[in-house]
Amino acid sequence: MRLLVTGGCGFIFSHFIRHILQKYPDYKIINLDKLTYCGNIENTKDFRNNRNYKFIKGDICDKKLVERTVKEVDVIINGAAETHVDRSIIDAGSFVKTDIFGTYVLLEAARKNDVEKYIQISTDEAYGSVERGSFKEGDPLNPNSPYSASKAGADLLVGAYRRTHGTPAVITRSSNNYGSYQFPEKLIPLFITNLLRGKKVPLYGDGSNVRDWLFVTDNCAAVDTVLHKGKIGETYNIASSDERTNLEITKMLLKLLGKPDGMIQHVQDRKGHDFRYSMDCSKMRAIGWKPRVKLEEGLEMTIEWYKNNEWWWRPIVKKLGN
Ligand code: NAD
Numbered sequence: 571m572r573l574l575v576t577g578g579c580g581f582i583f584s585h586f587i588r589h590i591l592q593k594y595p596d597y598k599i600i601n602l603d604k605l606t607y608c609g610n611i612e613n614t615k616d617f618r619n620n621r622n623y624k625f626i627k628g629d630i631c632d633k634k635l636v637e638r639t640v641k642e643v644d645v646i647i648n649g650a651a652e653t654h655v656d657r658s659i660i661d662a663g664s665f666v667k668t669d670i671f672g673t674y675v676l677l678e679a680a681r682k683n684d685v686e687k688y689i690q691i692s693t694d695e696a697y698g699s700v701e702r703g704s705f706k707e708g709d710p711l712n713p714n715s716p717y718s719a720s721k722a723g724a725d726l727l728v729g730a731y732r733r734t735h736g737t738p739a740v741i742t743r744s745s746n747n748y749g750s751y752q753f754p755e756k757l758i759p760l761f762i763t764n765l766l767r768g769k770k771v772p773l774y775g776d777g778s779n780v781r782d783w784l785f786v787t788d789n790c791a792a793v794d795t796v797l798h799k800g801k802i803g804e805t806y807n808i809a810s811s812d813e814r815t816n817l818e819i820t821k822m823l824l825k826l827l828g829k830p831d832g833m834i835q836h837v838q839d840r841k842g843h844d845f846r847y848s849m850d851c852s853k854m855r856a857i858g859w860k861p862r863v864k865l866e867e868g869l870e871m872t873i874e875w876y877k878n879n880e881w882w883w884r885p886i887v888k889k890l891g892n
Contacts, residue, residue, distance in 0.1 A: 572600075573600070574602060577648075579613055582790070583691075597622060646680055646688045651721070668720075680737055693718065697713075698712035700846055744784060744807075745808065762876045766876060771835065773820055778845075782811065791859060808854055809851050811851060811861070
């Protein structure tokens with residue numbers, strides 16, 4: 571199989587490429603990544619010389635480049651996106667451009683080149699917030715941040731291409747991922763890298779917002795399952811079904827790092843902060859996937875990685891001025 575993976579220098583899809591190259595030694599992968607502020611070539615260090623791997627630095631909004639590249643593959647997995655909610659609140663332009671227009675460019679190239687499968691990587695945030703119960707794949711989208719609205723817009727476009735052009739598309743919506751190589755502006759790596767430097771952790775509001783945390787390799791295995799067993803035209807929710815408040819997660823990190831609760835600094839809540847995300851994942855279980863890494867174990871592995879890889883995150887936090 572020949573895959574085009576976009577955003578493969580970011581957090582999740584560098585893990586995904588590593589997973590595929592290890593598990594399927596005859597698959598070929600092209601990674602198309604613009605290397606934005608959070609794209610990092612170091613994330614691909616251990617596999618960049620693999621003979622089945624090719625990196626192209628470029629933008630998914632670049633029609634000519636995308637069409638040329640798609641001619642070389644059977645499957646497209648679109649993981650490239652602007653991903654940080656706080657940045658989308660300050661300026662949504664690059665989110666609308668990459669997450670919606672970029673998806674359109676890839677869908678057009680998929681249509682013209684008759685790809686076998688197109689996998690759109692979406693998020694639980696597209697459904698919006700829910701106080702009780704869990705979203706199923708057919709539920710309406712009700713996004714609240716410019717980030718999630720851009721992701722939801724892309725999902726609607728993918729659905730339209732499925733119905734209008736018969737594009738062989740599948741959508742995955744996953745919950746919050748965590749693990750190694752995650753850019754230290756997201757909650758878990760931000761808090762770990764702050765605590766490792768003796769700095770307080772900025773917790774939004776009272777920390778009562780609820781999130782489902784999925785270890786990144788579990789998401790990679792899920793996308794692998796969808797690649798091989800996912801039915802064209804379907805959408806799949808991917809979550810650990812282990813929901814915690816942000817305060818609980820923060821206290822777990824403090825405990826694992828041997829720091830007191832006094833290291834929490836409550837800061838003004840995020841505008842339009844979604845209270846709870848929750849998804850029903852029975853469709854994924856029906857095609858043979860389930861999460862394997864328990865939260866405590868995943869957090870320990872993540873902390874260990876950040877402790878041992880200061881070379882990776884120190885220059886980033888310096889650049890962020892954090
Ligand atoms: P990330 O921010 O770590 O990486 C995104 C990557 O996309 C970077 O390497 C960046 O350089 C690249 N990119 C951005 N704009 C591009 C463009 N125009 N052209 C080419 N490349 C571009 O993201 P992540 O956290 O790994 O998320 C990957 C995907 O998974 C995204 O689609 C995101 O919406 C989705 N997702 C993430 C989470 C999560 O918890 N991290 C949860 C659900 C869904």
